[in-house]
Amino acid sequence: MDQFLTFFGQLQTFDIIQVIFWGLAGAVSFHFSIGNARVWTSIAIGFFLIFLSQAYTINPWLHYYKLSAYHSIIGTVAIMMITHGFLEYYVFCRTFEISGNKLTVYLTVLVILACSGGFLLINPTPSPNTLRNIKMVENAIWVFLSVMNLELVRKIYLAIKDSTISKGFIAFGIVFFCILLWKGSELYLQIYQWDRDWQDIIAMMTEESSDIGQYPLRVELSQTVSRYAGLLSGFSVGGTFIYIYRLLK
Amino acid sequence: MFLLPKGNPLFENLAATKLKLPEVMTKLSTAGFTGYASFVFQTATAILVFESGQLVCALLEDRNGVRQTGLAAMSDLCQLMQTSGSGILNVYKLSKDLAICIHALLEGEIRYKAQELKLIDIKTLLEKIKSDQMNGCLRIYTDDRSAMIFYKEGNPLGFFHDGSHDIETSSSESQKIASLPDAKIDLFSTQSAEVLMGINLLEVVNVQNLWDSALALQQSQAGKVDREREERDKKDIGIKLATLEEDIKNIVIEYVGKVGRGIVDKEIAGLGGNTCLADSTKTSSLLAAIERSAKLLISTTKIKLMQEKLLSLIAAAVLEDL
Incomplete structure (x- = not known):
């Protein structure tokens, strides 16, 4: 109990606010996925999974590296589900085809997460370096798929711009722009080894050095963008789903 | 006649x-x-x-x-x-x-036809029949009455009028008809009985064959008429179905936006073309499919209004027998 109290005492207010925002966004999107058409399920589940991936900040068992890696995998699955959902929506706009059912989507996500968990269990515990690599891969996927989703959202909007829901896709555009800034700035820091994980690693590996001191402005700017864009992403996702929910009511 | x-x-x-x-x-x-x-x-x-x-x-x-x-x-x-x-x-x-x-x-042979009696010099005509020693018949008639005077070699043979069974000698009926204001005459020259x-x-x-041929012809014409009517009906229904399809699209576009046309096109094609609009089960399927797609684009309230409008349109079309 004392351990938990110490852990929560160490949490930064900003991180807690960010997780709360993602929690709200996750709750709204999950609720949305239950009451709406099948195509929305992938999108809403994906956004809900972002909350689970971001919850690592408040996870008291984060020192278990496998669990930490699992958060990153959930994050990767999240953006893949979201992209799959928008791709399906775009296909619907072009062909008016709707296929599959909600249960299949839920079960598929569960199976993917279970397999990912199984993969981590049967492999060695990841080192801090491996963990950082996993996070970098996650961020790279996020950046790439966010750009792709921006394009999909644009095309969907053009196809249905005289429909009630079209403005909702403008909101999704804002969401993906925030996510692009958020994940892009994190990836930028990771690529140039200016991220906190790398600094922690080299603190224990005396033979490595860092040039972070030479670029304080860039680092500071990237860290600030990452923090506020992450916050805005959670806020915009929650707001977008509430907005779409009202549009479709 | x-x-x-x-x-x-x-x-x-x-x-x-x-x-x-x-x-x-x-x-x-x-x-x-x-x-x-x-x-x-x-x-x-x-x-x-x-x-x-x-x-x-x-x-x-x-x-x-x-x-x-x-x-x-x-x-x-x-x-x-x-x-x-x-x-x-x-x-x-x-x-x-x-x-x-x-x-x-x-x-x-007809010599004179439908000549108005009041415009003819009947006396001269009778003299000509006599002088020409004509075999023939003078028909005096109105729209509903008729009498005939037969001549053989220019001499009157006798009279034939309504109710006669045989050639008669009384000319009174012929004179009565001739005195009517709209009386007309025809003059026919005839061949003698020996030449007929x-x-x-x-x-x-073979009257039976003629009858059967006419019957077959009549049935064939009736069949042709039926087929033509059937084709015309089919064409009429086709036009009505196309109009109904267009009206449905317009309603869906009004609520869903321009993608509504594509949604209706796709669903109607999936149900085998616009003939599905004449089938109540398929029409229900169409409405359900449109609703399913519309759920991705518009609010529940709008969907309800759109469905009501579509239902009343289809019901009106059914009442008009499509």
Whole structure:
């Protein structure tokens, strides 16, 4: 109990606010996925999974590296589900085809997460370096798929711009722009080894050095963008789903 | 059309379209009938002259005065009996002499036709008949009455008017008709009885075959008419279905936006084309499919309003029998 109290005492207010925002966004999107058409399920589940991936900040068992890696995998699955959902929506706009059912989507996500968990269990515990690599891969996927989703959202909007829901896709555009800034700035820091994980690693590996001191402005700017864009992403996702929910009511 | 005095009626005003010509011919032939049978239709009149059960003359004249005789007349009569909406048959008994005169008249040549009596110098005409020693017949008639004066070698042979069974000597009926204001005359020259061919048409013409051919033709034409009507109906339904499809699209576009056209097109194509709009089960499926797609684009309230509008449109179309 004392351990938990110490852990929560160490949490930064900003991180807690960010997780709360993602929690709200996750709750709204999950609720949305239950009451709406099948195509929305992938999108809403994906956004809900972002909350689970971001919850690592408040996870008291984060020192278990496998669990930490699992958060990153959930994050990767999240953006893949979201992209799959928008791709399906775009296909619907072009062909008016709707296929599959909600249960299949839920079960598929569960199976993917279970397999990912199984993969981590049967492999060695990841080192801090491996963990950082996993996070970098996650961020790279996020950046790439966010750009792709921006394009999909644009095309969907053009196809249905005289429909009630079209403005909702403008909101999704804002969401993906925030996510692009958020994940892009994190990836930028990771690529140039200016991220906190790398600094922690080299603190224990005396033979490595860092040039972070030479670029304080860039680092500071990237860290600030990452923090506020992450916050805005959670806020915009929650707001977008509430907005779409009202549009479709 | 050609109107003969009525003679001694055997049957009058029988519904000609309900009779079969072969049966009528057989009946009159086996009874050794002498006289004439007239078939009166809206478009034509046919006269069949019998002498002792032999059909010696058949004449059919249409409303324009175009005449057919013999086989052609019998064939046309068969068709008229099967295709006309109405028509009557009158059968009048005559003496053999009168029947021969009628036969001669029907095979004679028209000299003057439908001349108004008040415009003619009748005295000069009668003198000319006498001076030319003409064999012929002078028919005096109005729209509903008729009398005839037969001449042999320029001399009056006798009179034939309504109710006569034989050639009569009294001219009173002829004079009465001639005194009517709308009286007209026809003058026919005829051949003498010795020259007339006494062929029994019933032995030459197979009336049953003519009847069957006419029946087959009539059925084929009726089938053609049915097919044409069916095609026309199909075309009409096609137009109505296309209009209904377009109206449905317009409603869906009104609520969903321009993608609504694509949604309706896709769903209708999936249900086998716009003929699905004539099937209540498929129409329900179509509405459900449109609703499913619309859920991705518009609010529940709008979907409800759209569905109500679509339902009332389809119900109205069904009431109009599509």
